[in-house]
Amino acid sequence: MEWIDACVPRRAGLLGELDDVRRHVADAALALRRALQAEWVSVAADGYRAEVEQHLRLLRSRAVAIDALESWIRSAETARAAVAPERVW
Amino acid sequence: MSGDRARGLEIIGGAAGTAARLADLDRCAAALRSGAASLDQAWRALGRIWWTLDEWGTVRLTGPMLPAARLAREARAIVGAVRSGPHGVLALSRSLSESADHVASARGRYAEAESLASKLWLSLGPVVVPGLWHTSQLGFGVADGVESTWRLAEWDLGGDIPADWLEKVVDRVARVSPVASPGLRPLGDDAVPWVAGGLAGLATAPGPREVRALPVIGSRRTATPPRNVTDLVTDLTGLTGPRGAVVEITQLPRADGTSSWVVAIPGTQDWSVGHDDPLDLASNLQAMGGQTADSTRAVLAAMAAAGIGPHEPVVLAGHSQGGLVASQIAALGGYAVGAVLTVGSPTGSSATAATVPTLSLEHESDVVPALDGRAPSDDPRRTTVRGRAPREARRSFSRSHGTREYAELAEQVDASDHESVAHWRETVDELLGDGEAGTTRAYRLQRLETAR
Numbered sequence: 001m002e003w004i005d006a007c008v009p010r011r012a013g014l015l016g017e018l019d020d021v022r023r024h025v026a027d028a029a030l031a032l033r034r035a036l037q038a039e040w041v042s043v044a045a046d047g048y049r050a051e052v053e054q055h056l057r058l059l060r061s062r063a064v065a066i067d068a069l070e071s072w073i074r075s076a077e078t079a080r081a082a083v084a085p086e087r088v089w
Numbered sequence: 090m091s092g093d094r095a096r097g098l099e100i101i102g103g104a105a106g107t108a109a110r111l112a113d114l115d116r117c118a119a120a121l122r123s124g125a126a127s128l129d130q131a132w133r134a135l136g137r138i139w140w141t142l143d144e145w146g147t148v149r150l151t152g153p154m155l156p157a158a159r160l161a162r163e164a165r166a167i168v169g170a171v172r173s174g175p176h177g178v179l180a181l182s183r184s185l186s187e188s189a190d191h192v193a194s195a196r197g198r199y200a201e202a203e204s205l206a207s208k209l210w211l212s213l214g215p216v217v218v219p220g221l222w223h224t225s226q227l228g229f230g231v232a233d234g235v236e237s238t239w240r241l242a243e244w245d246l247g248g249d250i251p252a253d254w255l256e257k258v259v260d261r262v263a264r265v266s267p268v269a270s271p272g273l274r275p276l277g278d279d280a281v282p283w284v285a286g287g288l289a290g291l292a293t294a295p296g297p298r299e300v301r302a303l304p305v306i307g308s309r310r311t312a313t314p315p316r317n318v319t320d321l322v323t324d325l326t327g328l329t330g331p332r333g334a335v336v337e338i339t340q341l342p343r344a345d346g347t348s349s350w351v352v353a354i355p356g357t358q359d360w361s362v363g364h365d366d367p368l369d370l371a372s373n374l375q376a377m378g379g380q381t382a383d384s385t386r387a388v389l390a391a392m393a394a395a396g397i398g399p400h401e402p403v404v405l406a407g408h409s410q411g412g413l414v415a416s417q418i419a420a421l422g423g424y425a426v427g428a429v430l431t432v433g434s435p436t437g438s439s440a441t442a443a444t445v446p447t448l449s450l451e452h453e454s455d456v457v458p459a460l461d462g463r464a465p466s467d468d469p470r471r472t473t474v475r476g477r478a479p480r481e482a483r484r485s486f487s488r489s490h491g492t493r494e495y496a497e498l499a500e501q502v503d504a505s506d507h508e509s510v511a512h513w514r515e516t517v518d519e520l521l522g523d524g525e526a527g528t529t530r531a532y533r534l535q536r537l538e539t540a541r
Contacts, residue, residue: 014138014141014142017134017137017138017141018134018138020130020131021131021134021135021178022136024127024128024130024131024134025127025128025178027123027124027127027130028123028124028125028128028131028185029124030183031120031121031123031124031127032120032121032124033118034116034123035116035117035120035121035124048117048192050270052121052188055124055181055185055188058181058297059178059181060177061176062171062177062178062181062290065170065171066171068167069138069164069167069168069171072160072163072164072167072168073138073142073164073168073200075160075164076142076145076157076160076161076163076164079157079160079161080145080154080157080161081158082157088160089346
């Protein structure tokens with residue numbers, strides 16, 4: 001199961017902030033799925049459904065981008081941790 | 090739906106009614122706004138990451154920290170794009186908010202149209218035609234009197250008496266009833282339950298009355314499951330006549346070992362009070378007055394005798410008083426009633442509000458559904474279909490109310506593709522499953538004389 005459809009645990013540091021981002025995006029995805037389940041009986045319902053499904057597709061593509069952030073942030077954190085602060089200041 | 094109009098059907102409420110549409114639109118808009126709010130929070134969390142990386146990337150560094158700072162700056166650029174780029178989280182949040190605004194705007198237009206319709210009705214109310222009619226003791230205006238004369242003349246010439254006019258008459262009569270309105274107590278806009286409840290108190294002895302349901306020997310037969318509204322109304326047709334207070338309960342076995350059930354409840358069998366038939370006038374008054382009717386308790390006894398489990402799906406179909414009983418049983422709980430069909434029943438008052446998906450059939454010339462004194466409301470749980478009785482039945486009060494005549498309206502309903510009707514049909518299909526055959530058994534309802 002992708003994290004966008006699941007409960008996201010939180011880590012420490014900057015990766016923990018990224019976990020928060022994931023949690024909020026997962027909440028947004030849940031809200032969009034709720035919006036799709038609302039039984040809107042109308043001639044305009046098909047258009048509405050297509051629009052919400054498009055939002056959901058975009059959100060899933062953002063999830064992929066957020067996953068890509070993970071490696072960038074991890075690299076930045078690792079590189080910073082490798083250099084002890086006392087050697088800089 | 091245009092085919093419905095051509096057939097003379099007026100369909101009010103249900104899953105496609107205005108109230109349902111407004112509630113759906115509210116839910117959709119709320120879900121989209123909730124999604125936008127979550128993305129706003131994601132945008133803020135990304136901001137915290139961006140500021141940290143910015144700090145790591147811009148700090149004055151020398152020597153060994155230089156590669157780390159460069160990495161931080163690159164990561165910051167990526168975070169910035171995901172956060173606020175043209176396809177970023179912020180843009181998506183704004184897009185969701187715009188969608189929510191569109192939905193809310195559509196909701197506003199629906200509500201405005203409804204409000205305009207209400208204002209038009211109110212403005213038509215005080216029309217006065219002077220000097221022709223005096224029925225002030227019934228609370229009628231002069232225009233009402235003229236309308237009454239006109240309607241009766243139309244009926245005498247073979248026309249219909251529209252149900253909306255009858256509802257108005259019943260409501261006005263109820264408002265001035267001394268039973269309902271001792272002194273000058275205002276009754277709000279739903280006077281009939283007050284009157285019915287008061288009359289029920291006068292017609293019945295105080296205290297609980299014992300009722301029972303006995304299986305009719307030899308009544309067990311194999312039955313095919315009802316597959317449409319016509320089948321359900323036809324089942325009710327078989328209960329009218331000299332059989333007295335008899336309900337039929339059909340058990341439809343399911344693959345998982347449980348059963349679905351259909352309970353067919355006839356209308357009033359005894360138009361007096363104080364006898365052993367619980368489907369009588371007193372029960373009518375009790376049900377319309379919001380009290381648990383003796384007939385309702387007797388049908389519950391029959392359901393218990395049939396062995397209906399508390400979690401097994403039940404469809405209730407009732408004609409006339411049977412429809413009131415069905416509505417009461419659905420509201421009382423205790424059984425998993427999933428759908429109700431009422432045929433020619435006065436179920437429009439607050440005392441018999443629909444609690445499960447309910448389909449109500451009414452003939453324009455049938456006076457009984459008008460006895461609630463209320464026009465059918467746009468209720469998402471209740472779909473009301475009003476149509477014309479067969480031509481030869483329109484001038485007969487009894488035939489306009491008859492189940493055989495309602496079976497023709499049921500056929501028209503089965504041919505309808507209106508969303509509200511389709512939604513009710515789908516609910517019943519889901520409840521009954523696709524079993525091939527079941528067993529029907531009749532139960533005679535009795536009020537015990539000794540308890541009176």
